[in-house]
Amino acid sequence: MDDLILRLAPASLWLAILWCVETFVGAPAPNRFRHGFVNLSLAAINGVLLFFTFGALSIWVCTVSPVVTESPFVFLHSVACFFALDLFSYCWHRLNHSVPALWRIHSVHHSDAQMDVTTAGRFHALEIAIGALLRLPVLYALGVSTITLVAYETTLVLVSMFHHSKLNLGVYDWHFRLITASPLMHSIHHSCDPRDYGSNFSSVLSLWDRVFSTLRLTERPLKHGLEGSCPESLGSLVARPFVADPNSADNHPMHRSGGG
Numbered sequence: 124m125d126d127l128i129l130r131l132a133p134a135s136l137w138l139a140i141l142w143c144v145e146t147f148v149g150a151p152a153p154n155r156f157r158h159g160f161v162n163l164s165l166a167a168i169n170g171v172l173l174f175f176t177f178g179a180l181s182i183w184v185c186t187v188s189p190v191v192t193e194s195p196f197v198f199l200h201s202v203a204c205f206f207a208l209d210l211f212s213y214c215w216h217r218l219n220h221s222v223p224a225l226w227r228i229h230s231v232h233h234s235d236a237q238m239d240v241t242t243a244g245r246f247h248a249l250e251i252a253i254g255a256l257l258r259l260p261v262l263y264a265l266g267v268s269t270i271t272l273v274a275y276e277t278t279l280v281l282v283s284m285f286h287h288s289k290l291n292l293g294v295y296d297w298h299f300r301l302i303t304a305s306p307l308m309h310s311i312h313h314s315c316d317p318r319d320y321g322s323n324f325s326s327v328l329s330l331w332d333r334v335f336s337t338l339r340l341t342e343r344p345l346k347h348g349l350e351g352s353c354p355e356s357l358g359s360l361v362a363r364p365f366v367a368d369p370n371s372a373d374n375h376p377m378h379r380s381g382g383g
């Protein structure tokens with residue numbers, strides 16, 4: 124429990140800072156508190172459920188990996204593992220947009236028409252659990268250390284809050300996207316416009332969108348969410364992947380446009 128509190132502290136502080144900043148940029152939506160409450164409730168339930176199960180399993184796999192790194196190379200190995208974990212996140216994210224069954228689950232995240240810092244916590248528990256399971260062989264094969272895994276996951280949460288926030292960095296956005304997935308990049312990823320489908324999958328490092336030619340930038344105003352998005356409630360978000368709704372799960376941006 125102490126570990127959970129320790130890992131929650133930077134995320135909570137960063138959330139509070141970005142929430143306050145969002146208050147002063149643009150007009151906050153009238154139902155902002157209810158919207159944020161639903162997203163953060165989902166994040167809190169997922170956090171408690173998954174930290175003690177798949178989170179603990181991931182840490183255990185790190186400790187039993189037979190890969191041993193000699194002391195002069197520990198730092199280099201950690202950096203390489205950090206990159207590898209982020210490459211896995213990129214591939215997992217693309218898979219979520221390519222496989223219809225996975226899209227049904229990932230659509231919970233994309234159904235947010237009011238994208239803000241709290242959208243960073245709006246994921247279905249199944250998406251996190253399946254992703255964590257698929258990552259276990261990577262952790263084992265690379266011998267990722269516990270500290271590298273914790274450092275990566277903490278960075279992922281902080282960067283995810285940053286690029287989901289309403290921060291409009293204007294001409295300064297490109298400074299950030301040289302290294303990381305910027306708010307503009309991720310805002311385009313959530314766009315309803317077919318021209319934006321299949322772009323900007325990077326989680327932490329923007330490098331992967333450049334390497335795999337999925338980086339897309341535009342200056343025009345963007346609309347977020349999915350057609351026929353379900354009413355905003357905790358129950359509807361949890362049930363969304365299992366509800367036969369042609370306006371939600373089948374409304375897959377890339378499937379509908381035939382893109383990749």
Ligand SMILES: [Zn+2]
Pocket residue numbers: 216220229233312
């Ligand atoms: Zn996505």
Ligand SMILES: [Zn+2]
Pocket residue numbers: 232287309313
């Ligand atoms: Zn997102």
